[in-house]
Amino acid sequence: MAYPSNSTNESQELGTGLSQIINSQDIDLGLNMVDIEGSMISTFADRVNDDSVTSLSQDLFSDSTIGQEVLSGSKNLTGKTPSVEELLVPGVLFTVALSGDQSGSSAGWVYSDKLKKLFVKHEGTCAFTVKVECDSNSPMTSWYVRVMLVFTLPEFNHIPIQRCHNHRAQDAPECANISMHIIRCQNRRTQYIGCDGGAPFEKRCAVRVELEDNCATLALQFMCQNSCFKPAKLTGIVFTLEDTYGNVCGRRTIPIKICTNYRRDKLNEENSLRSGNMPSKSLDRNRPHKRNHNAATVGTSQAAVASFGKGRMKRERVSIEPCRISLTLPSPRMAKRVFEAAIGMISNAVLRAVSEQDKATLMTYIQTIREERSSTLDGCSQDSEIL
Structure with missing residues (x-):
C-alpha cells in the first residue's frame, strides 16, 4: 500500500502501528520500507494472521493486497477479448469432462469423437464435470469456473454472442433479469455475470461458479440456437479457471452446436468430413460469410454445381429448424x-x-x-x- 510522502499524520499513524508490531512478543515480523516514486510502500516478510494484528485492524490497511499470490503463467483478461485457445498454467491441472449417458433418445446431447464437437438440443441440458488439481508449490486459493459462449473464428472473437429476441420472449417472467443469458446453470453456487452486448471478457454474459473441494458438476442449459447467431455460426463453449483475484489459471474450449435435430446434424457433419467436404478453419476465414451458414452443406453445394438435375437433387440436404416470427407490415x-x-x-x-x-x-x-x-x-x- 502506498502512502503519500507529504502526509505527516499518516506517517505518524503508520509509525505507531509498526511500533506496536515490532514490540509485540507474540509475533515476529520483518518489515521493509521501500521508496518508489515518492511513495512509501510497506511490505511484511511474513504473513500476519488476522487475529494477531488487532491493533492495526482495517483502518491503516484497508486497501492492502498483502498476501496476494499470483501463479506464474496466469493471465488477467480484464478489458481484453475472450480467447478460445487452450491455456495451461504450470502447477495447475484443469480438466473438463462430459458426464452422463448420451445414448438415450431423450439425452438432449451427443458428442462426436470424429469432429471433437458437442451437439446439443435447444433448451437441452448437458452436465460437465470440472476439476482442479494443484501441486504442493501452488498457493492456496478458492477456485472459480467461468463459462461463456464465444465465436471460434478469430475474426469474430471480439463480437459478443447475443440471444435472439424470439427466444427471449419465451422466458418466464421470473427469468427477466437473466433473459440475455444463453447459458443457464443449475448449480446452487451459480452467479450470472456480464451485461447484454458486453464485449470485453469481464462484461461478456457468462455463468461463474465457485468450486467446492476443487471439483463441481455443472448442469448447463442452452437457451438459443446457432442459427440465431450473427454474424457467424461456428461457436465454442469456453471454460476458464480463475483464482480469487480473477486471474485466469486455465482454459478449456469445446466446439458446440445448439440446434433442433442434434443427432441429424452430427451425422451430416461427420458424413461431410468423411467425403472430404468439411471446410477447414483457414477456408472458413477466406470464404464469404454466407457460404458458412451450415457446416454440413458447405462444399456439398459446390460439388453439385458440376452436376445437373437428378444428381444435384441427391446431394442437397434440407435443414429444418422451426422459427416463429411476428410482423406488422404497412399494407x-x-x-x-x-x-x-x-x-x-x-x-x-x-x-x-x-x-x-x-x-x-x-x-x-x-x-x-x-x-x-x-x-x-x-x-x-x-x-x-x-x-
Missing part, C-alpha cells in the same frame, strides 16, 4: 407478397429435399402459411399503392 398488399415469398422459398426446399419425411414436413409449413395468409388478409383491401 395488406405487402403482407400478401411476404406470404407468397415464404411459400415460394419452402416450395423450392421441397424440390431439393431427399427424404420423403422432410418433404412432408415442409408441406405442413406451406399449408400453415396458406391458412395464416387466408385468415390475415380475409376482408382486407390489397389495392394499396405501397409496394
Whole structure:
C-alpha cells in the first residue's frame, strides 16, 4: 500500500502501528520500507494472521493486497477479448469432462469423437464435470469456473454472442433479469455475470461458479440456437479457471452446436468430413460469410454445381429448424407478397429435399402459411399503392 510522502499524520499513524508490531512478543515480523516514486510502500516478510494484528485492524490497511499470490503463467483478461485457445498454467491441472449417458433418445446431447464437437438440443441440458488439481508449490486459493459462449473464428472473437429476441420472449417472467443469458446453470453456487452486448471478457454474459473441494458438476442449459447467431455460426463453449483475484489459471474450449435435430446434424457433419467436404478453419476465414451458414452443406453445394438435375437433387440436404416470427407490415398488399415469398422459398426446399419425411414436413409449413395468409388478409383491401 502506498502512502503519500507529504502526509505527516499518516506517517505518524503508520509509525505507531509498526511500533506496536515490532514490540509485540507474540509475533515476529520483518518489515521493509521501500521508496518508489515518492511513495512509501510497506511490505511484511511474513504473513500476519488476522487475529494477531488487532491493533492495526482495517483502518491503516484497508486497501492492502498483502498476501496476494499470483501463479506464474496466469493471465488477467480484464478489458481484453475472450480467447478460445487452450491455456495451461504450470502447477495447475484443469480438466473438463462430459458426464452422463448420451445414448438415450431423450439425452438432449451427443458428442462426436470424429469432429471433437458437442451437439446439443435447444433448451437441452448437458452436465460437465470440472476439476482442479494443484501441486504442493501452488498457493492456496478458492477456485472459480467461468463459462461463456464465444465465436471460434478469430475474426469474430471480439463480437459478443447475443440471444435472439424470439427466444427471449419465451422466458418466464421470473427469468427477466437473466433473459440475455444463453447459458443457464443449475448449480446452487451459480452467479450470472456480464451485461447484454458486453464485449470485453469481464462484461461478456457468462455463468461463474465457485468450486467446492476443487471439483463441481455443472448442469448447463442452452437457451438459443446457432442459427440465431450473427454474424457467424461456428461457436465454442469456453471454460476458464480463475483464482480469487480473477486471474485466469486455465482454459478449456469445446466446439458446440445448439440446434433442433442434434443427432441429424452430427451425422451430416461427420458424413461431410468423411467425403472430404468439411471446410477447414483457414477456408472458413477466406470464404464469404454466407457460404458458412451450415457446416454440413458447405462444399456439398459446390460439388453439385458440376452436376445437373437428378444428381444435384441427391446431394442437397434440407435443414429444418422451426422459427416463429411476428410482423406488422404497412399494407395488406405487402403482407400478401411476404406470404407468397415464404411459400415460394419452402416450395423450392421441397424440390431439393431427399427424404420423403422432410418433404412432408415442409408441406405442413406451406399449408400453415396458406391458412395464416387466408385468415390475415380475409376482408382486407390489397389495392394499396405501397409496394
